[in-house]
Amino acid sequence: MDANSLLLRNLSTSPPSPLLFFNFTLPLPTSHCHFNSNKPLKQFNPATASGNSVAVVRRCVAGKEVEIILEGMPNEYYDDEWQAQQKEKAKELERQRQLEDEEEERKIEEYREIGTRLKGYPQEDVSKAKKLISSFIRAAEEVEERIEEAAEKGELNELVLMVIWNRLDLARRDEEKDVIRSLDLLYRRVETEILKREATPAMRLLNDLLNMHDGFNDEGWLKDCKKLMIATFPREDPFSILVPTGFDIDKHEGPIRPPPDAEDVLLRVDFVREVDELLQEVRAEQNEEADAQGLDPESIANKLKQQEKQRTIHKVEALLELAVNLKV
Known part of the structure; x- marks a missing residue:
């Protein structure tokens, strides 16, 4: 038998150590701590407190x-005063937290309201309008041609304006200045194109005449407007009605063209009447508006808008006078 086997045998047959049966217990203290309420407590004076x-x-x-x-x-x-200050600070922080929560709730409600504006429209039409607006944004410098092309196809409508307005609202709430400027210009351009398509021939002609002005040469602008009016308004002399243009009255020969479609003809008298009604309406609104006072940014902006509106009114008045005295 080797040494290792002999050692294991001796360990297995040896009696257990008496330490295994020793009870490790500690005696509990016989006395308990009591607080003597009869003993006077040390009084504290804040004025004499040490550092x-x-x-x-x-x-x-x-x-x-x-x-x-x-x-x-x-x-x-x-310190009672310090305690009072801390309470006031806690109240102020609580008020600020409540204001922040209310502001956050208001923003969430606004976003929710913006998201529900398009629920009344068919989802397919909304998707088409969003794709159309995305194409306008991607067109960059060719956006004018893209808008006119969409107007000719009849793709511009109220839903397109609503989608642009929603995106503009979101940009305003997120304070994205560049996006706000771009979407605002896009909205105005699309709205102008829609109004142009829905306007009467007289208002479309007036819009074209105003757009011909370069902002500097008034005399040259009026000459160009006169040429366009002569080309647009039909001749008003009785002889032109009895004898069409190009017809030889002596030989009774010449081309006889059918009368133009009544919907495409714009008479000078109709143009004068509609422009005069427009001016009367604009003047009535202008009289109701008070002049902007003050030097704050909003007052200055309103004043500039009124000045621009007044310049446009003067141009329309000049066109009205030109149409009244025009001989065609």
Whole structure:
């Protein structure tokens, strides 16, 4: 038998150590700690407190309020004025938190309201309108041609304006200035094109005449407008009605063209009447508007808008006078 086997055998046959049966118990203390309420507590005076960090706990003993010093607390902890300031700060923070929560709730409600504007429209039409607007944005410098092309196809409608307005609202709430400027111009351009398609021939001609102005040469502009009016309005002399243009009355020969479609003809008298009604309506609205006062940005912007509107009114008045005195 080797040494290892002999050692294992001796260990297995040896009696257990008496330490395994020893009871490790400690006697409990026979006395308990008691707080003697009859013993006077040390009174604390903040005025005589040392520079060490201490604090007090107020307790009522025998009907009297006493203060117990607590070590490790700042001196301000038991200062009534400091406590009042902390309470006011806590109230102010709570008010700010409530205001922030209300503002956040208001923004969420606005976003929810924007998202529900298009629920009344068919989803397929909304998707087409969004794709059309995306094509306008991607067109970049060719956006004018793209808008006119869409107008000719009849793709511009109220839904397209609503989708642009929704995106503009979101950009305003997110304070994206460049996006706001671009979408605002796009909205105005699409709206103008829609109004142009829905306007009467007189209003379309008026819009074309106003767009011909370059902002500098008024005389040259009026000459160009006169040429366009002569080319647009039909001749009004009785002879032209009896004898069409190009017809030889002596030989009774010449081309006889059928009368143009009544819907495409714009008479000078109709143009004068509609423009005069427009001016009367605009003047009535202008009289109701008060002149902008003050030097704040909003007042200055309103004043500039009124000045621009007044310049446009003067141009329309000049066109009306030109149409009244025009001989065709």
